[in-house]
Amino acid sequence: MQLQLQQVLPVYFDENHRTGSEIWRQDLTFTKGEYIKIVAPSGSGKTSLMHFLYGMRNEYNGNIVYNTADLRNYTPEDFAGYRKDHVSIVLQDLRLFPEQSVQENIELKRQLNPFHPAEKIREMAERLGIGNKLASKSRICSYGEQQRVAIIRALMQPFDFLLLDEPFSHLDDKNSQNAMQLMLEEAKLRNAAIIFADLERIDWFPYTRIFHL
Amino acid sequence: MVVSFKPIRSLLQTGTNTGSRWFSYVGLGIGVLLLLCSIQMYINIQQLLGGESQRKEGSDFISISKTITNETMGQLEKNLFNANDIKDIADKPFVEGVSPLTANRFRVQLSAGDIIPFSTDMFLESLDNNFIDTVPPNFTWKEGQDYIPIVFSSDFLEIYNVFAPGYGLPQLSAETASQVVVFITCYGQNGEKQTFRGSIVALSDRVNSIIVPKNFLDWANNKFGNTTDVKASRLYIKTRDANNPDFLNYLQQKNYKVNKDKTKFGRVKQVLQGIFSGLGIFGLLVVILALMLFSFYLQLMIARSKDNLQLLLMMGYSPNWLSKNVSKQFIPVYVLVVLVALALTEGMQWAFHHFAMFDRPELSSLLHWGVLSTAIFLIGLSLLTNYRMVRKLLYKLV
Structure with a gap:
């Protein structure tokens, strides 16, 4: 299981961006079990990269290849399978269903391809300190709480790669460490890779490789 | 994949346009009723005026x-x-x-x-x-x-x-x-x-x-x-047709005598068939109109639920599975609409046979199989058009 970047550059970036970047216009291979840290200042294309890897957008030159298949050749059905079985994501903008409860938001992901039984939702929520929020609509939860919901949601499915796009932007250090610990355990369970993009280095992520975008 | 559609149903916001949905159901019902009645009456006329003793091989x-x-x-x-x-x-x-x-x-x-x-x-x-x-x-x-x-x-x-x-x-x-x-x-x-x-x-x-x-x-x-x-x-x-104008002109020109009553009979039949064909076409138009109205309603529904649907697709829900399930939601109401129209047509046919035709043996109080198969065809048609449209719209969201 590997994810390859082949000379990828967003079409809306000019060629200057490639100078100094360790990702754009490079040939890179990420394999299962790796912990990849991507340090990226604002505007360097961090969210674009995550969207490209998850197949949400394709405005890039070059190729992204999962195993042997180029994401450009994926049909909508292929993407559904890719996101259901192989790649999970915590997006910077969270994207929860505002009118559904926390429990429902997580269950909608879990039922698609359950890696954990339904009871695991409560267990994880308790562990991240949002156990009392399960019945609340997600739109009345704070950003920090919503961020933890998005993290738990991402951990409900099987995956080879877990993509994290500034997952702790609204969390304090203690909650962040707590959530990171949970994600590391879950990644280990699946022998999966984590690709973690953030503005700066975070000490409690035990990366095996680091790249500057 | 045994995925439940139940939690997803509430994500499809039907919102305030319930009125337009019911309006399209009623429209569809009226159209189907008109179409089915016309087909049944057309068949009745065939059976009444085109009995075996009068016609051989339809001539x-x-x-x-x-x-x-x-x-x-x-x-x-x-x-x-x-x-x-x-x-x-x-x-x-x-x-x-x-x-x-x-x-x-x-x-x-x-x-x-x-x-x-x-x-x-x-x-x-x-x-x-x-x-x-x-x-x-x-x-x-x-x-x-x-x-x-x-x-x-x-x-x-x-x-x-x-x-x-x-x-x-x-x-x-x-x-x-x-x-x-x-x-x-x-x-x-x-x-x-x-x-x-x-x-x-x-x-x-x-x-x-x-x-x-x-x-x-x-x-x-x-x-x-x-x-x-x-x-x-x-x-x-x-x-083929005793009322063919060319034929009647030819007889007149040759000064041949023809049984006027027989051609009059044919003419009446032709006029009646014309009326019911017209009604049938009108019914078909109403059905098409209702289906169009319903498709606007569906488009509106999908537009309103666009964010939710997009998020579902982003989470890995299969667009094909979603389209099937979204269109499946309307099966019961379509079947109900067509069944009500069928029941009304059956009532009409029974009343026509019993009160207007005094139980004449050429006719049946029950609906002709052609009417039943048209009803089934209409259900299939509306479901297929829905499915195709929902699918098209959802694939655009991926």
Whole structure:
């Protein structure tokens, strides 16, 4: 299981961006079990990269290849399978269903391809300190709480790669460490890779490789 | 993948446009009702006005004769159809077949033997079997056979039954009439005569005559009338449509006489069929309109739920699975709408049969299978159009 970047550059970036970047216009291979840290200042294309890897957008030159298949050749059905079985994501903008409860938001992901039984939702929520929020609509939860919901949601499915796009932007250090610990355990369970993009280095992520975008 | 659609249903915001949804359901119901009623009525007309006794293989049969005027009176040649006339008619595109009605050219006398003391001079005619509506298998004659099968006009039997009591003769049912053996005596020009036995083997609604097998009459005309070239006074014409304007114009131009009542009957039928075809087309238009309205409603629903649907797709829900399930939501209501329309059509048909047609046997109180299959087809059509549209819209969101 590997994810390859082949000379990828967003079409809306000019060629200057490639100078100094360790990702754009490079040939890179990420394999299962790796912990990849991507340090990226604002505007360097961090969210674009995550969207490209998850197949949400394709405005890039070059190729992204999962195993042997180029994401450009994926049909909508292929993407559904890719996101259901192989790649999970915590997006910077969270994207929860505002009118559904926390429990429902997580269950909608879990039922698609359950890696954990339904009871695991409560267990994880308790562990991240949002156990009392399960019945609340997600739109009345704070950003920090919503961020933890998005993290738990991402951990409900099987995956080879877990993509994290500034997952702790609204969390304090203690909650962040707590959530990171949970994600590391879950990644280990699946022998999966984590690709973690953030503005700066975070000490409690035990990366095996680091790249500057 | 056993994924439940239940939690997703609440993500599809139907919002405030419930009114427009119900409006499209009602529209669809009215359209389907109109369409089904029209089809059923169209079939009713076919069954009522196109019964087996009137039509054979879906064609009209009409007899024509030359109009006898004061100028042509007494000139037999001018009042009969010759071979050229027949060929001319047969060549017309609107004519499917022509058969001359050949009459006897000798004196024929009929008596009923001892059972009914009745005797009369009469005539015999022959016609191609294809043109007779009721031809039993025993309607044949071979030379040397002294039995002659007869196809008798039902009108003549009725006329007989009208005058029989006045002459002290028994009235006859159709069944009894066919059991009576009559004696047919043919007189030749040289005083020779021969008597045959005969009986009615079938009654005909179409042919107003006494029909005997063609080969018998040809033989008898030759033997007793000393003629082989018998010209026809009447022609039977088989045509796809007796109301074809070209056909009617041709008859008028040739000054041929036609049974006006028969073409009037056809014209009434044509007008009725026209009305119900029109209604059916109108119903179809209403159905299409309702489906369009419903598709606007669906588009609106998908537009309003766009964020939620996009998020579901982003989470890894299969667009195909979503389209199927979204369109499945409408199966019960579609089936209900069509079933209600079917039930109303059935009520209409029952009332029409019972109150307007007084339970006539040609009709059924139940719906024709064509109507049922149209209803099933409509359900399938609406589901398919929905599915295709939802699928198209969802694939755009991926």
